[in-house]
Amino acid sequence: MTHILLLLFTTTGFALLCLSRTRHQSALVGRKLSARTTRHARWGGLLSLALAFYVAGHGIGWAAGAVEWLGAASLGALVTMTALSIRQGREASR
Amino acid sequence: MKNGFRQSMAWLHTWTGLLLGWLLFAIFVTGTSSYFQEEITAWMTPEVQGVSADGAESYAAATRWLAREVPGAGEWSIYSAGKRAAGLQLYWVNGPDAPEDAPTSARLDGAGHKVEARDTRGGAFLYRFHYDLYYINWYWARWIVGIAAMAMLVAILSGIVTHKKIIADFFLLRLGKGQRSWLDAHNASSVLFLPFILMITYTGLVSLATHYMPWGIAANYASEDKFFEAAFPWPAPAEKAGPAPLTAIAPLVERAERTWGAGAGSVRVLNPGDRTAQVIVSTAPDAGMSVRPRSLTFDGVTGKLVGAHDPSGAASATEGTMIGLHAGRFASAVLRTLYFLSGLAGCVMVGSGLILWTVKRRAKLADPDRPHFGFRLVEKLNIGAIAGLPFAIAAYFLANRLLPLAGDGRSDREIAAFFIAWGATFVWAGVRPTPRAWPEALAVTAIAFACVPIVNALTTDRSLVASLIAGDRVFAGFDLAMLLAAAGFGWAASRVLRRTAKPVGRSAKPSPTAAEAL
Numbered sequence: 001m002t003h004i005l006l007l008l009f010t011t012t013g014f015a016l017l018c019l020s021r022t023r024h025q026s027a028l029v030g031r032k033l034s035a036r037t038t039r040h041a042r043w044g045g046l047l048s049l050a051l052a053f054y055v056a057g058h059g060i061g062w063a064a065g066a067v068e069w070l071g072a073a074s075l076g077a078l079v080t081m082t083a084l085s086i087r088q089g090r091e092a093s094r
Numbered sequence: 095m096k097n098g099f100r101q102s103m104a105w106l107h108t109w110t111g112l113l114l115g116w117l118l119f120a121i122f123v124t125g126t127s128s129y130f131q132e133e134i135t136a137w138m139t140p141e142v143q144g145v146s147a148d149g150a151e152s153y154a155a156a157t158r159w160l161a162r163e164v165p166g167a168g169e170w171s172i173y174s175a176g177k178r179a180a181g182l183q184l185y186w187v188n189g190p191d192a193p194e195d196a197p198t199s200a201r202l203d204g205a206g207h208k209v210e211a212r213d214t215r216g217g218a219f220l221y222r223f224h225y226d227l228y229y230i231n232w233y234w235a236r237w238i239v240g241i242a243a244m245a246m247l248v249a250i251l252s253g254i255v256t257h258k259k260i261i262a263d264f265f266l267l268r269l270g271k272g273q274r275s276w277l278d279a280h281n282a283s284s285v286l287f288l289p290f291i292l293m294i295t296y297t298g299l300v301s302l303a304t305h306y307m308p309w310g311i312a313a314n315y316a317s318e319d320k321f322f323e324a325a326f327p328w329p330a331p332a333e334k335a336g337p338a339p340l341t342a343i344a345p346l347v348e349r350a351e352r353t354w355g356a357g358a359g360s361v362r363v364l365n366p367g368d369r370t371a372q373v374i375v376s377t378a379p380d381a382g383m384s385v386r387p388r389s390l391t392f393d394g395v396t397g398k399l400v401g402a403h404d405p406s407g408a409a410s411a412t413e414g415t416m417i418g419l420h421a422g423r424f425a426s427a428v429l430r431t432l433y434f435l436s437g438l439a440g441c442v443m444v445g446s447g448l449i450l451w452t453v454k455r456r457a458k459l460a461d462p463d464r465p466h467f468g469f470r471l472v473e474k475l476n477i478g479a480i481a482g483l484p485f486a487i488a489a490y491f492l493a494n495r496l497l498p499l500a501g502d503g504r505s506d507r508e509i510a511a512f513f514i515a516w517g518a519t520f521v522w523a524g525v526r527p528t529p530r531a532w533p534e535a536l537a538v539t540a541i542a543f544a545c546v547p548i549v550n551a552l553t554t555d556r557s558l559v560a561s562l563i564a565g566d567r568v569f570a571g572f573d574l575a576m577l578l579a580a581a582g583f584g585w586a587a588s589r590v591l592r593r594t595a596k597p598v599g600r601s602a603k604p605s606p607t608a609a610e611a612l
Binding site: 003014021023024074075080082088 | 266267282424
């Protein structure tokens with residue numbers, strides 16, 4: 001359960017960080033987001049990554065948890081990047 | 095500096111990466127496979143069955159077996175195969191009355207019965223290869239691997255400087271765009287997995303630090319042996335003093351496990367059956383993050399605790415923990431999988447970097463149909479390294495199932511199959527035109543991986559279906575991983591084939607070589 005929650009939080013974190021980049025917004029949601037929403041996405045993303053760290057440390061132990069947090073963060077970023085790449089490919093072929 | 099800092103870093107990145115890239119790729123692939131070393135060994139010894147038994151009782155059963163079979167031995171060592179694999183590995187030192195060629199080791203299954211497993215090095219071969227190589231002296235091999243790891247560290251740091259937009263391009267992966275895509279894949283695999291890649295390179299150097307920098311030891315100890323004696327004590331049996339029954343082992347193991355709050359990984363008995371007997375219980379490799387085991391020494395007759403070894407000094411704990419981070423023996427199943435995926439990302443980083451070297455230079459060639467010798471050499475070596483090494487691993491697994499079980503030197507022939515397959519890929523790459531050699535080598539690798547579960551089903555009674563029904567995670571997982579590898583290489587081969595078959599639209603552009611189409 002801890003592992004799934006951890007992966008969920010890191011993926012959400014990077015997805016929100018990705019959403020906070022103006023160059024990716026139209027590929028992800030089809031339009032540019034307001035400056036306010038962009039800011040919220042950025043802080044939400046960072047908060048989600050911090051939460052993930054807490055989940056890992058609390059559930060697994062702070063030593064092994066920190067290692068697993070880094071691994072899960074890499075995987076979360078990879079999932080986000082792959083999703084973005086697929087959406088961009090679809091947009092380009094449209 | 096005429097060209098500026100970033101350009102000189104780019105130059106450094108390109109050339110350190112290229113020169114040692116082929117070796118680094120082999121180190122990364124075999125090292126990544128070592129996260130499942132126990133599983134590979136379990137799969138390669140299908141005779142060993144059953145689940146791992148209860149720790150303390152299985153050690154006691156092993157000492158009973160040893161007392162029955164080799165009562166005169168001067169010392170016994172019992173190693174657990176690990177939580178993830180069944181069985182125990184026993185070693186002993188024969189007494190003076192035993193014949194010269196008497197056996198000194200045996201393998202017990204989870205139930206404590208002796209098994210005649212096939213002669214194989216299993217996952218240990220791939221593990222040892224990733225820092226000791228093979229066919230050359232380990233002393234020089236470690237220097238070569240160390241130079242490669244140092245080059246890797248230089249390539250990573252200069253790569254970070256060279257990469258202009260780490261943050262801006264963080265999520266960028268544009269597929270199907272030739273050179274652009276290769277650069278994106280190279281960047282993504284290294285940037286997203288940078289914590290792992292930096293850690294693994296640095297801690298890899300640390301794990302052989304006493305080899306590369308012996309001066310600290312030289313300044314403080316009379317000899318290297320004296321240092322290893324002090325840092326990693328390995329007591330020898332005392333002079334025998336007369337027979338006395340050996341105390342029960344299970345309570346000692348249980349007491350040790352209670353003391354540590356962690357599992358035992360090995361039991362060593364010195365002078366069993368003598369008044370001077372000692373029992374040394376050590377922690378399992380997954381007992382903590384540090385790889386340095388703790389141990390308790392008991393009197394072998396009375397069972398009293400007579401000594402404890404806990405390498406928890408600051409320097410020793412730092413070193414042990416760094417190596418522990420590298421080897422990941424403490425890792426749970428989930429973290430182990432993350433380690434493995436991160437290792438694969440490292441392989442992708444090195445492989446894509448090697449291919450990128452040719453992709454970037456192809457456009458600038460004077461005559462793309464007749465590239466100069468250096469360019470052709472890099473292309474051929476890329477095929478031999480990137481497709482050849484995975485093919486060699488598949489051949490190693492196939493040889494394990496197909497070589498006759500009887501006969502001396504069976505494990506050596508398995509390893510020979512590995513190097514013959516690897517060498518054959520280089521020869522194939524050398525004689526075939528490059529655009530053909532790429533899809534051919536990738537397709538053969540895919541077929542070889544696909545054959546592994548099939549051959550396993552034909553030669554043992556532990557096929558994928560049987561393993562799935564029996565709920566055997568190790569065997570089912572191994573076969574499924576082989577099928578996944580086959581699918582991956584098959585996909586790569588078909589992609590390369592489709593791109594090279596398709597006529598290139600813009601005639602002015604040189605036709606991309608097979609791999610660049612990926």
